[in-house]
Structures are given as structure tokens and as C-alpha cells.
Amino acid sequence: MSAIAELEQDRVVEAVYAVAKKERLRTKGGAPYLALELVDPSGRIEARVWNDVELLDSRFAEGDAVRILGRVDRFRDKLQLDVRAIEPAEGQDPAALSPAMRRDADELDGFLEFLAGEISHPGLRATAARFVEDVDFRGQLRGLPATPDGHHSYAGGLLEHTVGVATLCRETAQLHSRLRGDLLLTSAVLHDAGRTVELTRGPVFRPTDEGRLLGHVHLGLRLIETRAAALEAEVRAELLHAVAVHHDSRAARTAEAAVLYHANQLDAVAATRPVD
DSSP states (O other), X not given: OOOGGGOOTTOEEEEEEEEEEEEEEEOTTSOEEEEEEEEETTEEEEEEEOSSHHHHHTTOOTTOXXXXXXXXXXXXXXXXXXXXXXXXXXXOOGGGGSOBOSSOHHHHHHHHHHHHHTOOSHHHHHHHHHHHTOHHHHHHHHHSOSSSSSTTOXXXXXXXXXXXXXXXXXXXXXXXXXXOHHHHHHHHHHTTTTHHHHBOOTTTOOXXXXXXHHHHHHHHHHHHHHHXXXXXXXXXXXXXXXXXXXXXXXXXXXXXXXXXXXHHHHHHHHHHSOOO
């Protein structure tokens, strides 16, 4: 097999991958080379093109699906592909080669519906439903990462992270009855809604024009405002506040906003911190 996750040192590889990153650099001696990140549904690996750089550079772009011939080396304790030949993989959808989550997407979809169904406040329940019942929104959750280069950085990572944060918030609200559970759970379900309009599909997960300028938090607030018009003004403001500060604990003015921040951080750390 030539799946990236199964590659081993000193192995010759002929396979189709997608180019998630491409950069033209120079060695200390001034010779040009290409630094690549290649991906498939099983993972990602760094690659280098040392020879015939001018010729091979013109054959493909970042985001393309490519057929490569190379050898697996080890550099600084990490596997790296020494690419000898590379050409476009005609007829191959690059998005289908994006790194993918290991959990079952249908199961996670079911969890998301369950969590949204746990919201009892009529206005908050209706607001969450306008997202959860949106087929395009659900498709974006399954096709995008939670972050392009950080935690859950693979197709479907956005769905996985959303369910993780919402589950943590639901459990915390059950442990601490002083918290407004409906507000906390709704903010968790919607906290990264802006990612669905900030990023394009893989393998590169490039920002859209709006995403590059505004970021996912601002875009998420805008999405929520357009779908929460019937929500009471005070509750709407608290929902928007929790989403707005979910990356900034010092800005949190409510317990629910603070809990959302910590749940978001916990899910990210649990997904990325190395385990000894």
C-alpha cells in the first residue's frame, strides 16, 4: 500500500497524492528546490524535489492532485519523500485526497443532532435548528477542518471538534446547575460556524476572500445574527458574546462564555498534545 500513514523509510513509492503546500526555496549553496507537503486521506508528509526543479515546477500547482515517484527518507526524525518524478494526476479530484478524520462521520452527525435536540429554550433551539437543518452547512462541517494547520486539521475536523466542544459543554452544565445550559450548548454548537464560510475545501483549505479579511469569529457572528432575528435581544447578545470571545478568556463577561473558551481549548489540546 502507498497510503501516507503506511509509508516506511527506504521504500520506493509510486502513488497519487494532493499537494497541500508548495514553496520554491534555495539550498545554502544557492540551488533551487521545491518544498512540498503531500496529503491523502490517511495523513500528510513533507516532500522535496531536488533535481529537474525548473521542469517539474511548471507541471503542477498547490492544490493539484499529482502522481509521484520517489523514495522515503528520514530527516530530523521525520519521514520525508525525495521526489524523483511528478506529474498531474488527470481525472483525480484533489479534494478527495484531503486528510480525513478517523471517526465515523454519520455517527458524529447523529451526535450533533442529539446535542441540538437537547436545547429546550424555544428561541435558542430554533436558532440552532436553522444551522443543523441546513444541508449545505452540514456538508461544510463534514468537508472542512476546525483549523487549517492546528487541531482537527483534516476534512471533517470541523464536525468532530464541534461535537467535542458541545459534548464537553453539555456535561459541564449538568455538573454545574448554575450555568444556563441552553445558552452554553447553543454557543458550543455554533462557535465555529464561521469556518464554513472562511475556508474552501481541501486539500489546501485556503481562506475565502472574506475569510482572509474577516476571520471565522466575525463571519460566525454575522451568520448567527442573520438566523437569530426572532431571539430575545438579551439572549441573542449573550449568545453572540460567547461566540465572539471563545478564543479570549479575558474578554469573557459571563460564566457561559468562559466555559466555552475552556471547552474549546480542552478539545484542541486533547486532539493535539503528544501522549507519552
